[in-house]
Structures are given as structure tokens and as C-alpha cells.
Amino acid sequence: IQLRKGFKKGSFLLYDREEVLAHEALHALRLTFEEPRFEEILAYSHAKRAWRRLLGPLFRTPGQALVFISLILLSLGLQSLSLFYYAAPYLKWAPLLPLSDLLFRFTVLLRDRRILRKTLGTLKNLFPKWKDPFAIAIRLKDKEIQHFSHASLEEILLYIKGESETSIRWQQILAQFS
DSSP: OOOOGGGGGTEETTEEHHHHHHHHHHHHHTTTTOOOTTHHHHHHTTOSSHHHHHHGGGOOSHHHHHHHHHHHHHHHHHHHHHHHOTTOGGGGGTTHHHHHHHHHHHHHHHHHHHHHHHHHHHHHHHOTTOSOTHHHHTTSOHHHHHHHHHSOHHHHHHHHHHHHHHOHHHHHHHHHHO
């Protein structure tokens, strides 16, 4: 991981070196999954500042950030047009475009946080030796996190048993955490 020279002092802008390294290390651990749904939530979960843990995973892919920026620019453009075309009163609602995108992303983020929290509780019951099931959760695919949030323990145990017969990843998880 390459860091800016400003991190030699320990922090750069509003970020601490250790926090950035932990964040990027989690991305490196989940690199083979290529599943962004829960990755940013997991990566920001150990941020020191509460607002960063809350808002950090709002944009999970660069494309989502580009859509938001595009909506801001479109909103500004439409508002500029309203200066010249008084006959278009619907243009006054243009600022709601980026705000509606933010509201949608925040709603999705809250839903996914709830799913992850339920999965962490399930993992705590499945692997009682481990106080913090976070280490297990980072080894799960997005569809497994989703499934574990609402499935019964019996269904999950059947799934794990079936997967462990063919999946080296599940064999490793069971060997390490059981």
C-alpha cells in the first residue's frame, strides 16, 4: 500500500495512518470476492470517528460517486436555466435530484448495516468461542452475509456443511474458528 508523504507524521488531512492501513488491508483480504455490497461497511467499521463509520460507506463504488456528482452538476445546470426561462417552474425542484440520491444511498446503507448486524449475531451463536465474529464475517461473500441474516441456525449449518465439502475457504473458516 502506497501512502502519501504526509502520513509520515502519522496523519494526513483527517485520516490517521493506522486507520487507512486497516481499511486498505480489509480490501486486500476481500480482493478475490469482487463483491462491494458489504465491503465498505466492513472496511469503515473500525474507523475512529463515528461520523466516518456512519457515512464512509455511503458510496461503495466509484460509479455511485460519479452519479451523485453528475446529479449535482445537472441540478446546478437546471437552476441556471431557470434564471433565463421563467416559464419553467419545475426547475426549482432540481436541488432535490442529488438529495434524493443521497437519501436513497443512506436508506440502502442502513438496510445493509442491519443485515450485517443480524449476521454478526448469528455468527456469534454459530462460533461461541469467538467474542467478536468480525473476523469470520470478512471471510463471507455478500450472498452469505445476506442469507445468514435471516436463515435459521439449522439452515446455516446445512449450508456450511455442504459448502465445506467442496470449498477450501469454508474448510479454512471451520478449521480456524471452530
